[in-house]
Amino acid sequence: KAGVTQTPRYLIKTRGQQVTLSCSPISGHRSVSWYQQTPGQGLQFLFEYFSETQRNKGNFPGRFSGRQFSNSRSEMNVSTLELGDSALYLCASSPEGAGNSPLHFGNGTRLTVT
Amino acid sequence: EDKVVQSPLSLVVHEGDTVTLNCSYEVTNFRSLLWYKQEKKAPTFLFMLTSSGIEKKSGRLSSILDKKELFSILNITATQTGDSAIYLCASVELGGATNKLIFGTGTLLAVQP
Numbered sequence: 001k002a003g004v005t006q007t008p009r010y011l012i013k014t015r016g017q018q019v020t021l022s023c024s025p026i027s028g029h030r031s032v033s034w035y036q037q038t039p040g041q042g043l044q045f046l047f048e049y050f051s052e053t054q055r056n057k058g059n060f061p062g063r064f065s066g067r068q069f070s071n072s073r074s075e076m077n078v079s080t081l082e083l084g085d086s087a088l089y090l091c092a093s094s095p096e097g098a099g100n101s102p103l104h105f106g107n108g109t110r111l112t113v114t
Numbered sequence: 115e116d117k118v119v120q121s122p123l124s125l126v127v128h129e130g131d132t133v134t135l136n137c138s139y140e141v142t143n144f145r146s147l148l149w150y151k152q153e154k155k156a157p158t159f160l161f162m163l164t165s166s167g168i169e170k171k172s173g174r175l176s177s178i179l180d181k182k183e184l185f186s187i188l189n190i191t192a193t194q195t196g197d198s199a200i201y202l203c204a205s206v207e208l209g210g211a212t213n214k215l216i217f218g219t220g221t222l223l224a225v226q227p
Binding site: 003033035041042043045088090097098105106107 | 148150158159162204214215218220
Protein backbone atom coordinates (compact mmCIF):
# COMPACT_ATOMS: atom_id res chain seq x y z
CA LYS A 1 0.00 0.00 0.00
CA ALA A 2 1.43 3.38 -0.92
CA GLY A 3 2.01 5.77 1.96
CA VAL A 4 0.94 9.37 2.34
CA THR A 5 2.38 11.45 -0.51
CA GLN A 6 3.03 15.14 -0.25
CA THR A 7 4.07 17.45 -3.06
CA PRO A 8 6.17 19.39 -3.58
CA ARG A 9 8.98 18.37 -1.23
CA TYR A 10 10.51 21.85 -1.13
CA LEU A 11 9.24 25.33 -1.86
CA ILE A 12 10.86 28.73 -1.75
CA LYS A 13 8.55 31.73 -1.87
CA THR A 14 8.79 35.42 -1.11
CA ARG A 15 6.72 37.40 1.36
CA GLY A 16 3.29 38.28 0.10
CA GLN A 17 3.02 35.37 -2.31
CA GLN A 18 0.65 32.47 -1.88
CA VAL A 19 1.33 28.76 -1.97
CA THR A 20 -0.63 25.52 -2.42
CA LEU A 21 0.53 22.22 -0.95
CA SER A 22 -0.89 18.85 -1.91
CA CYS A 23 -1.45 15.62 0.02
CA SER A 24 -2.59 12.22 -1.22
CA PRO A 25 -3.65 9.99 1.68
CA ILE A 26 -3.29 6.24 1.97
CA SER A 27 -5.93 4.52 -0.13
CA GLY A 28 -9.10 4.05 1.88
CA HIS A 29 -8.28 6.74 4.44
CA ARG A 30 -10.97 9.39 4.60
CA SER A 31 -9.42 11.69 7.21
CA VAL A 32 -6.61 14.08 6.30
CA SER A 33 -5.00 16.37 8.86
CA TRP A 34 -2.44 19.12 8.35
CA TYR A 35 0.28 20.15 10.80
CA GLN A 36 2.89 22.87 10.87
CA GLN A 37 6.23 21.93 12.42
CA THR A 38 8.78 24.52 13.53
CA PRO A 39 11.78 24.04 15.83
CA GLY A 40 10.36 26.21 18.60
CA GLN A 41 6.71 25.19 18.50
CA GLY A 42 6.77 21.53 17.55
CA LEU A 43 3.82 20.13 15.62
CA GLN A 44 0.83 22.41 15.61
CA PHE A 45 -2.54 21.34 14.28
CA LEU A 46 -3.89 23.30 11.34
CA PHE A 47 -7.06 21.49 10.32
CA GLU A 48 -8.66 18.14 9.60
CA TYR A 49 -10.82 17.15 6.66
CA PHE A 50 -13.12 14.17 6.49
CA SER A 51 -15.29 13.30 3.51
CA GLU A 52 -14.66 16.72 1.94
CA THR A 53 -15.71 18.61 5.08
CA GLN A 54 -13.50 20.48 7.51
CA ARG A 55 -14.43 19.06 10.88
CA ASN A 56 -11.71 20.47 13.10
CA LYS A 57 -9.55 23.57 13.01
CA GLY A 58 -6.53 24.79 14.96
CA ASN A 59 -5.61 28.31 15.99
CA PHE A 60 -4.17 29.65 12.76
CA PRO A 61 -5.17 32.84 10.93
CA GLY A 62 -7.54 32.79 8.01
CA ARG A 63 -4.60 32.99 5.59
CA PHE A 64 -4.35 29.24 6.09
CA SER A 65 -7.08 27.31 4.33
CA GLY A 66 -7.62 23.88 2.91
CA ARG A 67 -9.96 21.61 1.08
CA GLN A 68 -10.51 17.95 0.38
CA PHE A 69 -11.63 16.38 -2.83
CA SER A 70 -13.97 13.46 -3.40
CA ASN A 71 -11.00 11.10 -3.78
CA SER A 72 -9.79 12.22 -0.30
CA ARG A 73 -6.81 14.11 -1.69
CA SER A 74 -6.31 17.37 0.13
CA GLU A 75 -4.74 20.73 -0.57
CA MET A 76 -3.61 23.42 1.80
CA ASN A 77 -3.27 27.04 0.78
CA VAL A 78 -1.42 29.83 2.50
CA SER A 79 -1.98 33.35 1.21
CA THR A 80 0.01 36.52 1.83
CA LEU A 81 3.02 34.58 3.05
CA GLU A 82 5.01 35.86 6.04
CA LEU A 83 8.54 34.99 7.08
CA GLY A 84 7.13 33.14 10.10
CA ASP A 85 5.31 30.72 7.80
CA SER A 86 8.64 29.03 7.03
CA ALA A 87 8.18 25.52 8.36
CA LEU A 88 7.76 21.86 7.56
CA TYR A 89 4.13 21.20 6.67
CA LEU A 90 3.06 17.65 7.41
CA CYS A 91 -0.04 15.90 6.23
CA ALA A 92 -1.39 12.82 7.98
CA SER A 93 -4.14 10.41 7.06
CA SER A 94 -6.18 7.84 8.94
CA PRO A 95 -9.27 5.80 8.22
CA GLU A 96 -11.64 7.64 10.54
CA GLY A 97 -9.65 10.36 12.30
CA ALA A 98 -7.37 10.94 15.25
CA GLY A 99 -7.67 8.71 18.27
CA ASN A 100 -9.50 5.82 16.66
CA SER A 101 -6.37 4.74 14.86
CA PRO A 102 -2.86 6.15 14.53
CA LEU A 103 -2.14 8.89 12.03
CA HIS A 104 0.15 8.08 9.12
CA PHE A 105 2.35 10.99 8.11
CA GLY A 106 3.79 12.05 4.79
CA ASN A 107 7.36 13.29 4.37
CA GLY A 108 6.19 16.86 4.43
CA THR A 109 6.72 19.97 2.35
CA ARG A 110 9.54 22.25 3.47
CA LEU A 111 8.42 25.83 2.87
CA THR A 112 10.94 28.65 3.04
CA VAL A 113 9.67 32.22 2.87
CA THR A 114 12.26 34.89 2.07
CA GLU B 115 -5.34 25.26 28.10
CA ASP B 116 -4.65 21.66 27.10
CA LYS B 117 -0.97 20.89 26.77
CA VAL B 118 1.59 18.13 26.41
CA VAL B 119 5.07 18.56 27.85
CA GLN B 120 8.02 16.35 27.01
CA SER B 121 11.29 16.05 28.84
CA PRO B 122 14.14 16.21 28.45
CA LEU B 123 14.21 18.48 25.40
CA SER B 124 17.36 16.77 24.21
CA LEU B 125 19.55 13.91 25.28
CA VAL B 126 22.94 12.54 24.23
CA VAL B 127 23.82 8.97 25.14
CA HIS B 128 26.25 6.27 24.01
CA GLU B 129 25.36 3.06 22.25
CA GLY B 130 24.18 0.44 24.69
CA ASP B 131 22.73 2.92 27.19
CA THR B 132 19.11 2.77 28.32
CA VAL B 133 17.05 5.93 28.02
CA THR B 134 13.71 7.03 29.44
CA LEU B 135 11.73 9.76 27.75
CA ASN B 136 8.92 11.50 29.59
CA CYS B 137 5.59 12.91 28.48
CA SER B 138 3.10 14.62 30.77
CA TYR B 139 -0.27 15.88 29.66
CA GLU B 140 -3.10 18.10 30.78
CA VAL B 141 -6.06 17.34 28.57
CA THR B 142 -9.68 17.91 29.41
CA ASN B 143 -11.22 14.85 27.76
CA PHE B 144 -8.34 12.44 27.43
CA ARG B 145 -8.75 9.43 25.19
CA SER B 146 -5.29 8.03 24.44
CA LEU B 147 -1.63 8.86 24.05
CA LEU B 148 0.55 8.25 21.02
CA TRP B 149 4.31 8.02 20.56
CA TYR B 150 6.02 8.75 17.25
CA LYS B 151 9.63 8.64 16.06
CA GLN B 152 10.75 11.30 13.59
CA GLU B 153 14.11 10.73 11.91
CA LYS B 154 14.24 13.00 8.92
CA LYS B 155 10.80 13.81 7.69
CA ALA B 156 7.70 11.72 8.37
CA PRO B 157 6.95 10.81 11.99
CA THR B 158 6.44 7.08 12.21
CA PHE B 159 4.01 5.52 14.67
CA LEU B 160 5.40 3.64 17.68
CA PHE B 161 2.68 3.10 20.27
CA MET B 162 -0.89 3.97 21.13
CA LEU B 163 -1.72 3.80 24.85
CA THR B 164 -5.24 3.88 26.13
CA SER B 165 -5.23 1.93 29.37
CA SER B 166 -3.24 2.78 32.46
CA GLY B 167 -0.52 0.42 33.67
CA ILE B 168 -0.37 -1.83 30.63
CA GLU B 169 3.06 -1.86 29.05
CA LYS B 170 3.33 -1.92 25.30
CA LYS B 171 6.52 -3.40 23.89
CA SER B 172 8.16 -3.56 20.50
CA GLY B 173 11.68 -4.93 20.44
CA ARG B 174 13.91 -2.68 22.52
CA LEU B 175 11.19 -0.05 22.91
CA SER B 176 8.48 -0.08 25.52
CA SER B 177 5.97 2.42 26.82
CA ILE B 178 3.47 2.74 29.63
CA LEU B 179 0.73 5.16 30.58
CA ASP B 180 -0.27 6.42 34.04
CA LYS B 181 -3.70 8.04 33.81
CA LYS B 182 -3.76 8.94 37.48
CA GLU B 183 -0.52 10.92 37.38
CA LEU B 184 -1.12 12.02 33.75
CA PHE B 185 2.11 10.91 32.19
CA SER B 186 3.70 8.34 29.95
CA ILE B 187 7.25 7.12 29.51
CA LEU B 188 9.05 5.65 26.54
CA ASN B 189 11.97 3.36 27.32
CA ILE B 190 14.66 2.37 24.88
CA THR B 191 17.12 -0.29 26.01
CA ALA B 192 20.51 -1.09 24.45
CA THR B 193 20.35 2.04 22.31
CA GLN B 194 21.80 2.04 18.81
CA THR B 195 22.84 4.92 16.54
CA GLY B 196 19.72 4.22 14.50
CA ASP B 197 17.62 5.27 17.48
CA SER B 198 18.80 8.86 17.00
CA ALA B 199 15.67 10.85 16.23
CA ILE B 200 13.07 13.21 17.63
CA TYR B 201 10.54 11.34 19.75
CA LEU B 202 7.12 12.91 19.81
CA CYS B 203 4.22 12.20 22.09
CA ALA B 204 0.68 13.34 21.45
CA SER B 205 -2.47 13.18 23.51
CA VAL B 206 -5.80 12.49 21.88
CA GLU B 207 -8.63 14.60 23.21
CA LEU B 208 -12.21 13.54 22.71
CA GLY B 209 -14.00 16.14 20.64
CA GLY B 210 -17.46 16.71 19.32
CA ALA B 211 -17.32 15.69 15.70
CA THR B 212 -13.80 14.43 15.92
CA ASN B 213 -10.92 13.83 18.26
CA LYS B 214 -8.02 16.25 18.46
CA LEU B 215 -4.30 15.49 18.68
CA ILE B 216 -2.07 17.71 20.82
CA PHE B 217 1.66 17.18 20.30
CA GLY B 218 4.53 17.91 22.63
CA THR B 219 7.61 19.66 21.25
CA GLY B 220 9.53 16.41 21.23
CA THR B 221 12.73 15.00 22.71
CA LEU B 222 15.79 15.01 20.48
CA LEU B 223 17.80 11.85 21.15
CA ALA B 224 21.35 11.52 19.85
CA VAL B 225 23.04 8.13 20.26
CA GLN B 226 26.80 8.27 19.83
CA PRO B 227 28.84 5.23 18.77
